Amino acid sequence: MSATAAIDVSTATGRIPGNNGIWVGIFCVLVEFLLLFGVYFIAKAHYPEAFRTGPDKLATVAGTTITFLLLTSGYCMVKAVAAIRRDRRRATLAWVVGAMLLGLGYPLVKFFEIRWNMAHGIDGETGIFYTTYYYLTLNHLVHVSWGILGLGWVAVRTGLGVYSADDYSGLEAAAVYWHTTDVIWLVIFPFFYVLR
Numbered sequence: 001m002s003a004t005a006a007i008d009v010s011t012a013t014g015r016i017p018g019n020n021g022i023w024v025g026i027f028c029v030l031v032e033f034l035l036l037f038g039v040y041f042i043a044k045a046h047y048p049e050a051f052r053t054g055p056d057k058l059a060t061v062a063g064t065t066i067t068f069l070l071l072t073s074g075y076c077m078v079k080a081v082a083a084i085r086r087d088r089r090r091a092t093l094a095w096v097v098g099a100m101l102l103g104l105g106y107p108l109v110k111f112f113e114i115r116w117n118m119a120h121g122i123d124g125e126t127g128i129f130y131t132t133y134y135y136l137t138l139n140h141l142v143h144v145s146w147g148i149l150g151l152g153w154v155a156v157r158t159g160l161g162v163y164s165a166d167d168y169s170g171l172e173a174a175a176v177y178w179h180t181t182d183v184i185w186l187v188i189f190p191f192f193y194v195l196r
Helices: 003-014 020-046 047-058 059-086 089-119 130-157 171-194
Strands: none
Touching: 003 171, 020 130, 020 171, 047 130, 047 171, 059 089, 059 130, 059 171, 089 130, 089 171, 130 171
């Protein structure tokens, strides 16, 4: 193995996915949600009964469906990054579009979930549990919406042939942000739909 090949391998294995800008954004999102989770635990400590009975009134099927959609969409982004690394641009585009379409299922499910909640008298003024629930889940929906817009942007750029096996940091940045929204949801879901 030549010295140049050794340098290329070490550079490739030691690089951080995406770009610096996305990591600053992710850090800010994580700090924001850490603070919101702090609010959750403070509210739960002060109103344990509300948090014990609160999940009983929520539509667990909606939370489960959102979990499935986000995780499946995240899988599509893993496949998109793997495809671009092999310079398979058409496959990459198909995976990104798949991720975006699955991601669009989240706001759709959330819309019907909120309509169901309202029909059953569950709004932000129903109690502290539901106020916290709406604040965290709708805040997360905002971040998912930004992620969907990012996936759309990446899909367009992929279709235009901007990304290749040599340069795909923009695609990777979108994937990393998208996975961040998945991880945050995996904390939110049990907090409101499962734990008592």
